[in-house]
Amino acid sequence: MSFNASAFVEKLRSVVGDKGLITGDRDKHPYLTDWRENYLGTAVAVVRPASTEEVAATIKLCAAENVAVVPQGGNTGLVGGGMPHEQGREIVLSLTRMNRIVEVDTIGYTMTVEAGAVLKAIQDAAAAHDRLFPLSLAAEGSCTIGGNLSTNAGGVQVLHYGNARQLVLGLEVVTPAGEIWNGLRALKKDNTGYDLRDLYLGxxxxxxxxxxxxxxxWPKPKDIVTSWIAVPSPEAAVELLSGAHAASEDNVTSCELMSRQGIEFVLKHIPGAVDPLAEKHDWYVLLEWSSTRARRDGGNQGGLAEKMEAYLGETMEKGLVLDAAIAQNEAQARAFWALRENHSEAQKREGPSIKHDISVAVSKMPSFMKDGLAAMKKALPEGRPVPFGHVGDGNMHFNCQAPVGWDKKRFLEHGEAISGAVYDIVVAYGGSISAEHGIGRLKVDELAHYRSKIELDVMRTLKRALDPQNIMNPGKIVRT
Ligand SMILES: Cc1cc2nc3c(=O)[nH]c(=O)nc-3n(C[C@H](O)[C@H](O)[C@H](O)COP(=O)(O)OP(=O)(O)OC[C@H]3O[C@@H](n4cnc5c(N)ncnc54)[C@H](O)[C@@H]3O)c2cc1C
Known part of the structure; x- marks a missing residue:
């Protein structure tokens, strides 16, 4: 039976109404291209259901007519997972109208939300109840919790609270057959067979x-101290972190590493960015400690700031710290964070770059950095390495910016050589080629190359069993 696109669109309209349907080329465009503008796909329609029942009815229609479904949240993903293909019969299913905070349970320390709720709105709703939802990343103003859970997002507080997988108790899911699985259980203990929740996460x-x-x-922290620290090397950064766990009484919540190259890009491209230190240094750490214990006098005394000052003094004497600034107020802390969080935006404005979202064990990070940077330089001597990221949990954005004056086409001719060199070293260190962004479309070949046959076989078996028609985001993660 041939596919009649306009008849199909009318069937979709009968499910989601005019408000839930986008069919015009101009209006569809933002859903068909990604944040990095690496992809431009096509879709029969963008469907924006308002309820779980509408999602289920939409999926049933798609299954009946063999139309593939590309789920999408805030479209901030960095590997093309939420992008439809350039050809084929697909819809984009955007969850952004389903953005309600359904319930905050302050006694049980849980919150029930719809998948399209924006991460920042969730953080704010928790804060309004004197609680903390600790997932935090630079895209938090537009990414959605559905996207966060589907990518098992990491962010800047993983070393203390864990990644998205550790922050969720229950899920409601619509299956590829259009059935609704209600697993919205707020249980900390539930050993009743296979963990279906964990299947859908990531x-x-x-x-x-x-x-x-x-x-x-979690309880909302009452005492937070943020420091901007110049260190001589990644080795010093890791040693500084290691001692900080005890010095802070186990209150290290973020530890980010940046190179001078990345800071130069931020200072150049982001209006209002200011270098907190008088002298330039090769490496910087943003270290944050937070505690639910309030400062005794409302000032620094007895609080984390006092402990941080003592620790930085001590580590300076040992040569681990070259210079440092402790934020004196929230505005200063935000300014430090902006230097870190604007790295991706600044890199984008500087021009083409190749990204590697890798992880290795924290203790192996210093020697990985040495070997990885040498390999990147060898692959393209004129390339400009920009390593930055969550050193506290072993995750680096080990990026390479195009040489000055090179266009994207010329630069990307070296892409395979650069990425191959980096990933080989990552794997030799027992690391991961995708620490927090996922596989999406971008890394399907790399996953097939670096994961073992048995792992790939199990993944494909799962995919075929749960989605025998292969209509659920086909061509992402593994090819079946
Ligand atoms: C500036 C910037 C900084 C970032 N920093 C970080 C960081 O520190 N840590 C990090 O982990 N990521 C980071 N990211 C990547 C991105 O923000 C995360 O991957 C985020 O979790 C994606 O959420 P989203 O709602 O935008 O999802 P989308 O981009 O819309 O989708 C991502 C994937 O999830 C699927 N999906 C979306 N919603 C659903 C749903 N409801 N059900 C099933 N599947 C769904 C999509 O099909 C796609 O495969 C950053 C991105 C940017 C632009």
Whole structure:
């Protein structure tokens, strides 16, 4: 039976109404291209359901007519997972209208939300109840919890609270057959067979659509101290972190490493960015400690700032710290964070770059950095390495900016050589070629190359069993 696109669109309209349907080319465009503008796909329509039932009815229609479904949240993903293909019969299923905070349970420290709720709105709702939802990343103003859970997002507080997988108790999911699985259980203990929840987390929309989630909350910190620290090397950064766990009484919540090259880009491209230190240094650490214990006098005394000052003094004497600034107020802390969080935006404005979202064990990070930087330089001597990221949990954005004056086409001719050199070293160190962004479309070949046959076989078996028609985000993670 041949496919009649306009008749199909009318069937979709009968499910989601005019408000839930986008069919015009101009209006569809933002859903068909990604943040980095690496992809430009096509879709029969962009469908924006308002409820789980509408999602289920949409999927049933798609299954009946063999139309593939590309789930999408805030479209901030960096590996093309939420992008439809350039050809084929697909819809984009955007969850952004399903953005309600359903319930905050302050007694049980949980929150139930719809999948399209924006991460920042979730953080704010938790804060309004004197609670913390600790997932935090630079795209938090537009990414959605459905996208965060589907990519098992990391961010800047993983070393203390864990990644998205550790922050969720229950899920509601629409399966590729259009059935609704209600797993919205707020249980900390539940050993009743296979953990279905864990299957969908990090599945990048290839196994089903997450429509709701029960999230874990924590007490809101009452004392936070943020420092901007110049260090001589990544080795010193890791040693500084190691000692900080005890010095802070186990209150290290973020530890980010940046190179001078990245800071130069931020200072050049981001209006209002200011270098906190008088002298230039090769490496910087942003170290944050936070505690739920309030400062005794409302000032620094007895609080984390006092402990941080003592620790930085001590580590300076040992040569681990070259210079440092402790934020004196929230505005200063935000300015430090902006230097870190604007790295991706500044790199984008500087021009083409190749990104590697890798992880190795924290203790192996210093020698990985040495070997990795040497390999990157060898692959393209004129390339400009920009390593930055979550050193506290072993995750580096080990990026390479194009040589000055090179266009994207010329630079990308060296892409395979650069990435191959980096990934070979990552694997030799027992690391991961995708620490937090996922596989999406971008790394399907790399996953097939670096994961073992048995791992790939199990992934494909799962995919075929749960989505026998292969309509759920096909071509992402693994090819079946
Ligand atoms: C400036 C910047 C900084 C970033 N920093 C970080 C960082 O520190 N840590 C980090 O982990 N990531 C980071 N990211 C990547 C990105 O923000 C995360 O991957 C985020 O979790 C994606 O959420 P989203 O709602 O935008 O998802 P989308 O981009 O819309 O989708 C991502 C994937 O999830 C699937 N998906 C989306 N919603 C659903 C759903 N409801 N059900 C099933 N599948 C779904 C999509 O099909 C796709 O495969 C950053 C991105 C930017 C632009």
């Amino acid at each position: 599945a990048e929309g290839t196994l089903g659509i997450i429509t709701k989630a029960v999230l874990k909350l």
